[in-house]
Amino acid sequence: MTIGAINTRLLSLTMYKSNLEFSITSISNRRQQIAYQTMQLADADWESDPRVQQLQAMDQYLELQQKNLETQQKAATSELESMQKILDTNVKKDFTLNLNA
Numbered sequence: 001m002t003i004g005a006i007n008t009r010l011l012s013l014t015m016y017k018s019n020l021e022f023s024i025t026s027i028s029n030r031r032q033q034i035a036y037q038t039m040q041l042a043d044a045d046w047e048s049d050p051r052v053q054q055l056q057a058m059d060q061y062l063e064l065q066q067k068n069l070e071t072q073q074k075a076a077t078s079e080l081e082s083m084q085k086i087l088d089t090n091v092k093k094d095f096t097l098n099l100n101a
Contacts, residue, residue, distance in 0.1 A: 003094065006086055013083065017076040031066070
């Protein structure tokens, strides 16, 4: 892989990872809103109130989405590290002076 192609891949991975981080933050903020709304229902029957059940179901759904995005983020981080090592190796190889020739 050429240095230009590796750099392009690094940039696209960085953008992808940033988008994942933004999505994770948005979901986290939404889950905090749900927790606040749930606290507002302190006088409700937690076992049978449909509002509480709906908020809990929404929180569980968002938690699954958040875990999925975090898994994708870890994979992107691993690939970024791998691509950075490949870039470092290629730069050393391509720009090392061979004085024995």
